[in-house]
Amino acid sequence: MPEPALSSEVSAKHASTETPIERVKPEGPMVDLMQGDARWQIPVHQHGFIALVDVMPRLAPQGQTADAAIVQAARVSYGAGTKQVSEDRTLIRYLLRHRHTTPFEMVELKFHVAMPMFVARQWIRHRTANVNEYSARYSIVPDRFYRPTVDSVRKQSTVNRQGGDEPIDAGTAERFLQLLDRAEANYREYLDLTERGVARELARAALPVSVYTEWYWKCDLHNTLRFLSLRMESHAQQEIQDFARAMYRLIQPLAPATCEAFMDYEFEAMHLSRLEIEAIRAGAPLATQNKREIAEFEAKRSRLGL
Ligand SMILES: Cc1cc2nc3c(=O)[nH]c(=O)nc-3n(C[C@H](O)[C@H](O)[C@H](O)COP(=O)(O)OP(=O)(O)OC[C@H]3O[C@@H](n4cnc5c(N)ncnc54)[C@H](O)[C@@H]3O)c2cc1C
Numbered sequence: 001m002p003e004p005a006l007s008s009e010v011s012a013k014h015a016s017t018e019t020p021i022e023r024v025k026p027e028g029p030m031v032d033l034m035q036g037d038a039r040w041q042i043p044v045h046q047h048g049f050i051a052l053v054d055v056m057p058r059l060a061p062q063g064q065t066a067d068a069a070i071v072q073a074a075r076v077s078y079g080a081g082t083k084q085v086s087e088d089r090t091l092i093r094y095l096l097r098h099r100h101t102t103p104f105e106m107v108e109l110k111f112h113v114a115m116p117m118f119v120a121r122q123w124i125r126h127r128t129a130n131v132n133e134y135s136a137r138y139s140i141v142p143d144r145f146y147r148p149t150v151d152s153v154r155k156q157s158t159v160n161r162q163g164g165d166e167p168i169d170a171g172t173a174e175r176f177l178q179l180l181d182r183a184e185a186n187y188r189e190y191l192d193l194t195e196r197g198v199a200r201e202l203a204r205a206a207l208p209v210s211v212y213t214e215w216y217w218k219c220d221l222h223n224t225l226r227f228l229s230l231r232m233e234s235h236a237q238q239e240i241q242d243f244a245r246a247m248y249r250l251i252q253p254l255a256p257a258t259c260e261a262f263m264d265y266e267f268e269a270m271h272l273s274r275l276e277i278e279a280i281r282a283g284a285p286l287a288t289q290n291k292r293e294i295a296e297f298e299a300k301r302s303r304l305g306l
Pocket of ligand 1: 125126127128129223230231236237
């Protein structure tokens with residue numbers, strides 16, 4: 001019976017028969033889009049932050065940005081390479097306007113974020129990202145809690161059942177902050193009981209949702225823009241809006257043409273329903289009894305100056 005071939009012999013045999021790897025140098029100089037920095041960080045609230053820690057492409061031809069990776073992918077459809085930056089901008093605007101989404105998935109962004117647990121609960125609903133979070137089973141939760149200032153304790157909105165709007169009176173705000181003090185005071189007992197041997201995975205159940213967590217969050221640009229369109233918007237909770245706006249500031253210099261098109265065609269654009277188009281055309285009321293829909297139409301009319 002023949003002896004089986006040794007693995008080194010196998011790889012040597014393959015190496016000699018495989019076609020060589022062709023290595024192609026870039027046509028011109030490439031620049032690091034993060035300018036050699038390890039992270040770009042923006043503090044958010046007292047203890048939070050959002051930091052951009054990496055981007056793909058990290059290198060771009062000199063004078064270009066990550067927008068180049070989007071047009072490069074889009075142009076594979078008809079074979080031509082990247083054109084002038086001005087043409088790239090036109091193409092990006094066309095792609096975004098017409099919801100040609102996959103070229104925007106060619107850019108990947110990686111963030112390190114520290115945020116209150118209640119913000120993380122909302123954020124994690126965006127399922128297309130890759131996430132790795134601090135483990136409160138493995139490690140002690142750091143002593144960091146979200147606290148609004150007296151002036152930023154919001155009153156429950158009467159028009160939006162999910163939101164708060166104007167500041168509440170100072171006395172009530174103070175009472176709320178005292179309640180937060182009492183919730184945060186649980187932390188000392190949490191520490192003490194973990195030191196006495198209570199499992200960290202159980203002890204954490206006594207901590208309020210104002211406690212901070214951290215994660216690495218990686219997502220492509222298309223889905224990051226989806227996240228931003230929902231979370232920078234005025235109906236999102238103020239605290240997650242603050243993170244989303246900081247995220248936008250980090251992304252904007254990396255993909256300026258895409259961000260500009262996103263603002264123009266999506267974030268600051270307006271969707272009109274069939275009923276709304278008919279009402280505007282006929283100068284007639286909206287053909288519905290739904291009060292919320294009527295209010296939304298009035299808001300759009302006022303934005304249009306009608
Ligand atoms: C103001 C506001 C209020 C909210 N209130 C509530 C609430 O009261 N209760 C609540 O539970 N949630 C609430 N949400 C969360 C909301 O319903 C969405 O779950 C969240 O915004 C994520 O949106 P998404 O699914 O579009 O995002 P992502 O998960 O990032 O997905 C992006 C897109 O990818 C596609 N996709 C992703 N995963 C799948 C999949 N498995 N199958 C098919 N397609 C997929 C979809 O097209 C989706 O739109 C709220 C969100 C906002 C902004």
